[in-house]
Amino acid sequence: MEEDWLPPEDPQTASFCAESREITERLGRALLALEASLQANERFEHADLNEAFRSLHTQKSLAAMLGLQTMASLAHELESRLDKVRLGQAVLDLVLLDQLFDTAEAWTLFLQTPWEKENAARIASQELQQRLLFSLRAVSAQVPPRRAKEGVERTLMLPPESLAVLTEAEEAQIRSAMAQGEELYQLTQNLDLTSIEVTLDALREELRGWGQLITYLPLGEGATPDSLEVAVLVSSRESPESFRGRLPDTWAVLDLLTPVSARSSGSLVGSSDEALADFSVGTDDARAPLARDELEHQARYAVRVDLRKLEPILSSVGELAIVKNGLLALGQRLQRTGDRSSSAMIRELHRAFERELQRLQSGILEVRLVTLAQVFEALSRSVRQAARDANRPVQLIVTGADTEVDKLIVDQIGEPLLHVLRNAIDHGIEEVAERRALGKPDEGTLAINVYQSGGRVMIEMEDDGRGVESEKVRARIVRLGLATASEAEALSERELFVFLFEPGFSTREQASTLSGRGVGLDVVKTRVQRLGGSIEIRSSRNIGTAFTLSLPVTLAVLRVLTIHVSGQIFCVPLAAIDELVIAEDTQLRREAGRMFLQHRSEVLPLLSLPTLFAARLLPRMRRTNKLSLLILRSGATRAAVLVDAFGAQEEVVVKPLGPSLAHSRLFSGAADLGQAQLVLILDVASLLETNQWGAGTFDTDLRKDASMDGPA
């Protein structure tokens, strides 16, 4: 069989990838839900099984259309297996689920760069798919299909005309429910023809967790010409009394269809002791139906937008903002010349312009926002695999996965998050015996909590493992010559953990002695910072470790404060500014060659931007002995930054610096303020890093600035 590959120049390649990624994500979601049911020894939701079946079917068609033989064959084999499960002819067990999860993983790999024949991910995907195909075909050849046990008509009190329209899969679902000892109810309602599907979807969600909608059958014309009398078949483990109590009032229970003799305690659902990992994404039960509604809505009404198409629109918004400022300037000029009436009209126009422009900008930005759910679904699969590989039972609990963030962040944050989670599984969470000795539950917990705070999205990742051993970190700092023994001793725990993000701080040897923390964490930090974020770590011995990531909601628009430094305007993201301070020279202190600001009861390290920029921008003379200082924050680090003067607050459209300036560590982008004024945006996280542990830029003599004095 020829290997799967797509020509890069084929216009269908991009749309295939986009659609296939969505299908793979849907498949992954359904698999996680199915697995959760199996591990809880509960009957799985047929809606989830159907979703997985549909995903495989669609992917098979797409792959066949583009000649991807391996992918199409694999999808076909798995679709056939799931069809048998739907028909009650086969059991859904964890072995089959593993194969399905591996398939989703293989497709995710393939979809990264299907046009690069020699790409390692594509090759790995091809090999994995072929292995899966081989094992599925081998099993299919050995196992004869199960036959249906008995006819539904013999056990159900349904009229023959109703029975005649049941599909084989629905019959199998009924048999499965009865084998589980569940009751079968027939509900009825007069439904509007235009909203039958919506009403049934609502019922399906209402029943989630305690019943399943199997099918609906028309009984006859309804009370009005536009309505229909519908009977709905529902299975539930609830007793008739309890069932009636939980059912929405709009539905009437017509019949209990299950004769007592038809119930059996047999199970059609497989279970396995192999279960090691238990995953739930968005576990807030009250929110689950809402999330599903939202997904349904997205599936029906969403359109795909290439982000590149939004860029010129956003750029135009930036240009319009410049026009808007021009309008304001014109109004002010008219005011000065005494033409108050025209000035008032212009100002009115300016306000209306501003209002609409803001709406337009918000609308564009909203299009860029997507939920983090797709990241966590992919992570769940990888974490599940990592837990199995490490032979440690782990449960992953994610809350707030529906938090929205810029699409570019969603695309790039998965890898750093996975790095942290794998680290936690490999080195943080202990072996079962060790956990028992510490009085911890056998199953380790990885908890991810996502929420929005101000203009930032916070992602907290916490494990209940062994934590970081501070003393070993301290010893490593000294051994690497990053600090003397006495300096290392004086470091607070927070200062100590900052070293874990240093490149090359951890090696394989440290991976075991330092609970694995620090392995590749420099890469994680770099990636997060590149997205305008910051990362922090907290840890308690034998209690666990927590990483907190703070990311901007959007990368496209930023609220900033402009500042003047050596005759040039720069801007600083407002989210990074704690406060603005006008200080006296007397508040400055010099210790060990470094400058500090005594600010209220706090002593903050101080960085002078005129000095830092002196190589390219001549510092200006200052006219007063007052110092304009920004108190900046990145994670838990606070520092005072000296500028010549504060400017104004602005909302700017962020533009990336070109590849030729990609190595700039001090600036994250540029913004056009209008009137040919381009300003650079300070990368606060990187800036504060230059202050770490006596970096040269900080040892400069502030008095030089003081003598040279402020802005023109």
Added chain:
Amino acid sequence: MSVDVLAFELFGVLYACDSVNVSEVVRYKSVAVVPDAHPFVLGVTSVRGRIITVFDLASALDVVSPLGSSAAMSAEPMRHLILLRYGSEELGVPISRILGVENAEELELLAGVGPHVRGAYLRFGRTCIVLSPVLLFERIMAQTGTQLTA
């Protein structure tokens, strides 16, 4: 050998570059200085919303340039910005004066000046040096340690 070039003047010296590499010429505005950039980088400017990195051509050619120094105020004013295509990026080079697009015939090869100079031709009795923008920028990138995809 004959080639269509854009001829220009920079600090009294005549230069030209292959017109194929020129995307446009705009009026030169001031740049925002990037304090941590290589001295070859004068700064960044915006051309109709696009952020353009502006390079000091004279420094890159090892000619003493007043642009990047404190003598900038006394330097000959830069009137135009030539935007050159380099891979996925457009790079700007400020120049004193545009002389026009012309056909440079009978290029005379110059020895020992590096691959970024394709040769020279006589223009009204003055020597005009023809640059290869691609090779020039490769040299700049190598010196600034920047990786670009040409």
